[in-house]
Amino acid sequence: MASTPAANSEEFSPSRACRLRDVPRWDFESDVVVVGFGTAGASAAIEALAAGARTTLFEAASGPGGTSAMAGGDIYLGGGGGTPVQRANGFHDETEDFFRYMLMAGGPDADEQRTRLYADGALAHFDWLREQGVPYSDRYLPGKVMAPGTGDCLIWSGSEIAWPYNQKAKPCPRGHLPEVVGEMGGRLLAETLARRAEEAGLETHYDARALALVAGEDGRVGGAVLRIDGQVRYARAANGVILCAGGFVLNREMLQRHVPQLSRLAPDALSGGYDDGSGIRMGQSVGGAAIHMDEVFVTLPFYPPASHVKGILVNQAGLRFTNEDAYPGRVAVHCLRQAGDRIFLLVDDEIFEPPTELSRIEIAAVGQTWGEIEGELGLPPETLESTVRIHNRHASRGEDPLFHKTAEWLKPLDRPPFAALACHLGEAFYPYFTLGGLSTLPTGQVLTADRETVPGLYAAGRTCCGLPRSAEGYSSGMSLGDCTFFGRLAGRTAARTPLA
Numbered sequence: 001m002a003s004t005p006a007a008n009s010e011e012f013s014p015s016r017a018c019r020l021r022d023v024p025r026w027d028f029e030s031d032v033v034v035v036g037f038g039t040a041g042a043s044a045a046i047e048a049l050a051a052g053a054r055t056t057l058f059e060a061a062s063g064p065g066g067t068s069a070m071a072g073g074d075i076y077l078g079g080g081g082g083t084p085v086q087r088a089n090g091f092h093d094e095t096e097d098f099f100r101y102m103l104m105a106g107g108p109d110a111d112e113q114r115t116r117l118y119a120d121g122a123l124a125h126f127d128w129l130r131e132q133g134v135p136y137s138d139r140y141l142p143g144k145v146m147a148p149g150t151g152d153c154l155i156w157s158g159s160e161i162a163w164p165y166n167q168k169a170k171p172c173p174r175g176h177l178p179e180v181v182g183e184m185g186g187r188l189l190a191e192t193l194a195r196r197a198e199e200a201g202l203e204t205h206y207d208a209r210a211l212a213l214v215a216g217e218d219g220r221v222g223g224a225v226l227r228i229d230g231q232v233r234y235a236r237a238a239n240g241v242i243l244c245a246g247g248f249v250l251n252r253e254m255l256q257r258h259v260p261q262l263s264r265l266a267p268d269a270l271s272g273g274y275d276d277g278s279g280i281r282m283g284q285s286v287g288g289a290a291i292h293m294d295e296v297f298v299t300l301p302f303y304p305p306a307s308h309v310k311g312i313l314v315n316q317a318g319l320r321f322t323n324e325d326a327y328p329g330r331v332a333v334h335c336l337r338q339a340g341d342r343i344f345l346l347v348d349d350e351i352f353e354p355p356t357e358l359s360r361i362e363i364a365a366v367g368q369t370w371g372e373i374e375g376e377l378g379l380p381p382e383t384l385e386s387t388v389r390i391h392n393r394h395a396s397r398g399e400d401p402l403f404h405k406t407a408e409w410l411k412p413l414d415r416p417p418f419a420a421l422a423c424h425l426g427e428a429f430y431p432y433f434t435l436g437g438l439s440t441l442p443t444g445q446v447l448t449a450d451r452e453t454v455p456g457l458y459a460a461g462r463t464c465c466g467l468p469r470s471a472e473g474y475s476s477g478m479s480l481g482d483c484t485f486f487g488r489l490a491g492r493t494a495a496r497t498p499l500a
């Protein structure tokens with residue numbers, strides 16, 4: 001390897017590809033180059049290696065994991081009658097129910113082909129995860145839980161039981177967590193996959209940031225420019241480059257441009273530290289289109305305690321706006337759609353428990369009547385009172401004709417003292433990460449705005465816009481499911497598709 005830098009790393013930008021003819025030498029040569037060692041990159045590498053491709057991975061951080069290692073590790077799986085864990089716990093999950101749910105969750109522009117592949121392949125994918133060494137118990141944890149950290153496997157991790165999803169697909173729990181105690185599921189998953197990739201012969205370079213892609217005059221991507229030890233290096237990829245560099249939640253300029261409504265929230269970006277959009281920008285530099293850049297997973301951990309799901313959320317006009325029993329990600333999207341940043345969760349004495357410290361949900365008002373609360377919050381008379389009166393009347397009959405909350409979570413709020421909990425935008429904890437990214441085929445091949453493939457370029461995980469592409473429909477487990485399943489497919493495809 002040459003020791004003198006051929007160029008200053010400052011000269012490169014992810015938004016500008018390096019011309020092939022400007023590459024002074026190749027410091028690394030392989031068939032497939034993977035950028036980023038989260039779960040998408042590790043899955044791509046494992047499969048590229050299994051298909052016989054010489055594979056080299058470059059990771060900007062000093063170790064594997066990325067944002068994947070911070071995750072709960074939940075993967076959304078089902079269909080085919082059920083995974084072994086679903087079946088062991090008495091759940092039968094038809095592929096068509098799984099497919100329909102996923103399609104709804106994908107929103108109005110759901111990718112039907114991708115969803116079909118995932119629904120048909122999810123059981124085999126679970127087997128594959130186990131074969132890689134990811135441990136799963138057979139245990140089911142009922143109820144409304146988030147990242148329980150108990151070592152149990154199967155949880156309800158989406159809006160399956162809630163309206164409108166329950167109208168189109170038979171509900172089934174589909175969140176599958178690795179067997180580990182503490183909130184370490186993502187770390188275990190990411191490290192297990194990374195280890196498997198390295199055991200399979202992956203050449204890995206840490207502290208190695210991809211600065212730009214290398215592309216020929218004909219637009220083919222033939223490699224990447226890296227910064228390693230402060231030096232510029234060039235990696236040739238005979239078959240192609242797979243971008244698995246995460247999303248853009250840490251890129252303020254991109255967020256401001258694509259998701260300006262996030263400025264209403266406190267800066268609670270969910271990231272392992274490198275989601276700066278460089279992968280997406282590299283893809284765009286060679287003609288890749290970026291889609292659904294305004295879709296951002298956002299959530300509001302207003303439970304635990306689960307009893308708070310029986311409360312009702314109102315906006316600053318004192319009006320209710322959603323069914324509170326849906327996945328909190330969907331609930332948070334509806335909070336963000338309200339005019340005004342003040343959002344209140346109304347609870348009575350029967351269901352009140354102190355909110356978690358994490359949620360930053362504070363008590364805004366306490367009173368013996370809803371009229372008192374209304375006054376304390378400064379709402380016009382008869383607004384909040386009337387909302388609660390209507391809710392209570394319906395809830396006492398086990399109905400919610402306005403928002404279709406299921407009977408299990410309905411109760412009249414009639415046990416004083418009452419409280420309004422402040423879930424305000426900009427104050428409470430509304431963490432978020434990006435869902436938009438490069439447009440790809442399910443094989444990972446990056447597409448232009450005209451839906452033509454960019455030769456030699458692939459993307460997976462949050463660098464692309466995959467299965468999860470609607471914040472409203474997101475269920476926990478969809479991102480890691482997408483990263484691992486379609487990361488694998490990108491790895492296989494790149495390995496088998498040499499550039500002519």
Ligand SMILES: Cc1cc2nc3c(=O)[nH]c(=O)nc-3n(C[C@H](O)[C@H](O)[C@H](O)COP(=O)(O)OP(=O)(O)OC[C@H]3O[C@@H](n4cnc5c(N)ncnc54)[C@H](O)[C@@H]3O)c2cc1C
Pocket residue numbers: 035036037038039040041058059060061064065066067068069070071072073074075186208209210211244245246247270271272274275276278279433460461462463476477478479480481483
């Ligand atoms: C607290 C938390 C909990 C979550 N829980 C879940 C869950 O339970 N289930 C679920 O489905 N999702 C969950 N998510 C979301 C999920 O973790 C991410 O969407 C997913 O891990 C993204 O994986 P990835 O492989 O695309 O990116 P990452 O895992 O972030 O990997 C990308 C890698 O690329 C590297 N990189 C970036 N730029 C460059 C560059 N230019 N050159 C070289 N390397 C680069 C980064 O350092 C990183 O290691 C959670 C997220 C958080 C933060």
